[in-house]
Amino acid sequence: MSVQSLVSRKKKSFIGLPAPLGYVPGLGRGATGFTTRSDIGPARDIDDISDDRHAPPTKKSKNEEDDEVDLNEANFDEFAGYGGSLCAKDPYDKDDEEADAIYEEIDKRMDEKRKERREMKLKEELEKYRQERPKIQQQFSDLKRDLASVSEDDWLNLPEVGDARNKKQRNARAEKFTPVPDSVLARAAQSQGQSTSITDRDQKYGGMNTPFGAITPLGTSTPGGDIDMKKIGQARNTLMDIKLTQVSDSVSGQTVVDPKGYLTDLQSMLPSHGGDINDVKKARLLLKSVRETNPKHPPAWIASARLEEVTGKLQAARNLIMKGCEECPKSEDAWLEAARLMPGDQARAVVAQAVRHLPTSVRVWIKAADLETELKAKKRVFRKALEMIPNSVRLWKQAVELENEEDARIMLSRAVECCPTSVELWLALARLETYENARKVLNKARENIPTDRQIWITAAKLEEAHGNTHMVEKIIDRALNSLRANMVEINRELWIKDAEDCEQSGSINTCQAIVRAVIGVSIEEEDKKHTWMEDADSCAAHGAYECARAVYAFALSEFPSKKSIWLRAAYFEKNHGSRESLEALLQRAVAHCPKAEVLWLMGAKSKWLAGDVPAARSILALAFQANPNSEEIWLAAVKLESENNEFERARRLLQKARASAPTARVMMKSVKLEWCLGEIRNAKTLLEEAVKHYPDFAKLAMMKGQIEEQLGNKEAAREAYNHGLKRCPQAIPLWLLSSRLEEKSGQLIKARSVLEKARLKNPKCPELWLEAIRVENRGGLRNIAQTLMARAIQECPNSGILWAEAIYMEPRPQRKTKSVDALRRCEHDPHVLLAASKYIFWAERKVVKAREWFNRTVKIEPDLGDAWAYFYKFEIMHGDEDSQEEIKKRCVNADPRHGEHWCAVSKDIKNWRLRTEQILPLVAESVPLPT
Incomplete structure (x- = not known):
């Protein structure tokens, strides 16, 4: 045993x-401590009921507290020992307890004071919390x-739980099968057809097994090696059956797809019919x-x-309707529907059956014809029908329409005998007969028929x-008396409508007789004129x-x-009648109303426009006799002479007028005539005299200033x-002339002050605001102009000329928005419509x-000359000659008198002889193009 092993066996x-x-394990090598859920316990909400798994420590008894004495040296006291404070061990006496x-008790009383409020608040907070974070059971x-x-x-029909995996997971292990192309099958069949031996498997099944387990008989071929298309079709049908079986739902025997009728239902759908096949099935079941x-209900069939x-x-429809005809043989609608669905010969056979069941049905006989x-054949059918139903007006009318005039007259003679109450048949017969008959x-x-008015009107x-x-x-008077005797109410609206129809057919005397007879029926005396x-007006419209x-x-x-009625009649003749009828009416008018100056003037103007100047003069002479010293007649006579280049006669007339009827207008026309003829000195002399006599007539001051400007x-x-x-x-044009004079002189500040x-002096005057805005624009001060426009x-807010100028001042991208605001404020203002036409569409x-x-x-507003000028210029640029001539003709008929550009041209002294058709091109040339 080595020394190393001995050292390792020694206990550390x-x-x-x-x-x-x-000490923290691993802190020396850089590890940090972490806390797990097991260390701190499960997280809980404040409002959740606590459990006793983490109960607070129990309180120690008094004896245990006495036994626990801190024996630390820092707690030792020489006098009191380890006991700490001398007062710490004092007994709890009765005063402290009390x-x-x-x-x-005080705490309880204080707590009871707000207990209910606190509980309500806590309950509301808890409910709010539960609404935001409800429990799963809630x-x-x-x-x-x-x-x-x-x-x-x-419960039994609940569907089976599907596969909860996503598409990628489901497709991971699923077997995928791809149909074999026909070319592969053909090559396989050819190769097998050329082979001399086959396996036992091929002999048994004649082909190959499909992945679904269904046997597809594809292994056979003709002796020549051709493909057996019948077996290929059978194989495809087998595959379709398998797919339909898979799609079918197996819950309680219910199926989503019908495997047997699926293909046949698809084949029955027409491309032209866009309905759902399920809706067709439901309708078919309901109707069945x-x-x-109720098999006797024809609408169901x-x-x-x-x-x-x-x-x-279609064949099923025919079978159903024929079955319906058998069930409901007395139904016209069923037989007519059957005749409609059947082809030609069969339809006639069906109608023949219908006639046998319904011999008195007019609709069936008409269908047969x-x-x-x-x-x-048609005539034969109608005659047979009339034998069965001789009192049918409809059959008689259709039968007569097929006959020539002579036969129709004979048939109508019989028809009025069979149908004596049909007004149409009587009138038709009267039209075919001679006058006496x-x-x-x-x-x-x-x-x-003594109660019908059409017979009298036809007579x-x-x-x-x-x-x-x-x-x-x-005849018309007798008609009214006869109808009243037969208790028929005379409806004047219907009679006036009949009069209009008579006029359309060319019976003028009859229509006028009807109007004269019924115009006063059922009208109070005070309402007659109105x-x-x-x-x-209604008849004219x-x-x-x-x-x-x-x-x-x-x-x-x-x-x-009544002068007003004469005037309306005269204007009607002017618009819809001839010159002769107008002049005849005016002659009668001035005879009954000699003091009506306008009637005299209309008569004189009619003669003058016709080129008969002497007749116009004679009419005005008679008007002078009836209305001596009439200003309108004096001025009309002056205009007549000046328009016909009789300037000396016009001057003499004006001189007589100034002597006999000196008015401000007469003085103004005198000055204007001299000014137009170039006699400036005479014009200034007359102006001085006129201003002295009529200082409050603003036009005299305007003319004087303009003459001085011209000089x-x-x-x-x-x-x-x-x-x-x-x-x-209060003369707004005078203020505008004064401001423009200062602007022409280069004194912009003075023009602004004017x-x-x-x-x-004239608040809320849009013309003055518009001129102030244009002064700033012409001076290049666009910001000031925008400020003035906002104030204006x-x-x-409802001034059309200001909104039109506002549209023009906007940049092109913002003009459409501004025009919408303008049209909302001034929907039918011609200036706003003209601005939209120019700046929104033309530009x-x-x-x-x-x-x-x-x-x-x-x-x-046909009186706005600027609109006609812009319209004419637009047609010059974008239209043809016909459209230009049409606009010019419409402008002449409207005879406009107002408009900024129009008045600038028409009131120019140089153009005082020009007519409307000559002024229009000049104004169109002067107006600027929209930008």
Whole structure:
């Protein structure tokens, strides 16, 4: 034994001894201590009920405490020994006990004071905690409660538990089988066909075993080596059966897939029918139940047949509907459905059976006639039907339609005998008869049907067609009297509708006679004028202009002195009548209302537009006699002469007007005429006189300032504007002219101050705000302009011109958003619509949309010339000549007078002779393109 072994066998001195205080195993070689759950025990919530596994240490008895004495030298006292304090061992006397009892009582009282509140708070916290972190038994309490209502069959039908492994785990060990391609099978068959010997296994099974255990008979081939396709098909069917068996669910014998009817159901589905096959099955079962429950219910058979028809089983549908016809032989719908489903000859046979069962069914006879292809056969069917049902109006009408005129007349003669209460048959017969016979037919019709108004109206149309216009009025009056005698209510709306129909058919006298007869029926005296005007507008809207004309004529005969009715009638003739009818109406109008200046002026203008200037002058002369010193007639006469280049006559008329009827407008027209003719000195002289007499007429100050500007006298113009503003502080155009004068002079600050002063005197005026914004924009101060725009919209939130300018000032990406806000505020404002048309659609090259919005704008406000100018320019760039001419024609008819760009061109002195069709291209050329 070696020395080393002896040393190893010697017992170590530290083995079995306790570890030193603070010793941590492995700390010297860098290991750190750690704490496990077994060291600290299980973690618990504060609110959980504690158990006694870790109970606190029990209190020691008094004797044990006395026995335990700290014998440390630091606790030794020479006087008291190891006992510590002399007072520590004092007895617990009664005073101490009484004090503790008192304090304990106080603690109880204090605890009871807030006990209920504390308990409620603790309960709420506990409930909140349980809601946030419920126990597992609480989470499934509702499901456990529902288990009480589960039946025994439901328990037995619970599905088997599936494989809980994920897809990767399931596929790890699963066997995978891949179908053998047909090419491999073909090569294998060929090789086997060429082989001279086969194994016992091949002899037994004739092929190879499938992985599922099913034997696939593929090993045989024809003597020539060809593939046996029949056996390949059988093998595939076998594989499909195996797959269907695997898919089937084996719980309580229920199957998810029907292995037998799966392929046949798939083949029965039509691609055109997008329904689910399960829905078809359910519907088929439901309908079968209905048929078995109530076999005499025809809709069940019809629905079943249509279901089969939809799913493509036409023969099954035919069989079902024929079965339904046997069960319900008295059902029209069943027989008609059967005839629809059957092919040609069979359909006729089905209808023949239907006729035997339902000889009085009109629909069946009509179906029988429709199935016939030859006209003679159709006529034969209808005649047979009329023998069975001679009182059917529908059969008579369809039978008559197939006949020629002579035979139709004969048949209608018989038809009115069989159906004497059919108005249509009587009227049809009257149309085919001669004039004398038609009158007799209508008289018989009135005897048989005394309560129908159409017979009377047809009689009136018949008389009118043969030139007996004097009889029309009598027939309509007799009709109303006869109907009232037979207790028939006269409905004026229906009669007016009949009058409109008469006008459409060309019976003008009849329609007017009807209007005159019924227009006053059931109307109170105070409502007559209002109701008749509505009737005239309604007839005009329906295109019945003769009816509207008759309404106006009757109203004027009742109220001959009403100027408003004459005006509406005149405007109606202007829009829908001829020049001759308008002039004739105006002659009658001025005879009844000689003081109505507008009627005289309309007559004079009509003559002037027709080129008959002397007649226009004569009308105005008569108007002077009826209305002496009338300003409107004086100015109309002046315009007539100036438009026809009779400037001297116009000057003399104005001179007479200033002498006899000196008004501010007469003075203004005098100044304008001299200004347009280039006589500036005469114009200034007249202005001085006019300003003295009419200092409060703002247009005189505007004209004076503009004339001075034209002459280059800016100081005189400024003085004229200031003088006008002192007398007319509410004249907005005067403020704008003054501001623009200062801006042209380069004094931007002064222009700004003028507009600010104008806004103080005229608050909430969008025109002044707009001009202030544009002044800043023209001066290059865009930030100030944006600030002013915000203030302007805040003060005038519904101003269309401000919103339009706001859209223009926005960058292009933000314009659409701003236009949405503008349209929300001003939905039907033409300025906003025009801005959207220009900046949203035209600028983005959306031609169709832009054209649509331009049309909306000019329809909402046809008097806005700027909209027509932009629309015309848009058509010049993106349209053709036809669209441009259409816009120009519509603009001329609208005759616009307003618009910033339009007024700048039309009110220019250079263009005072231009008409609307000449101004439109100039304005379109001056407006800027949208950017």
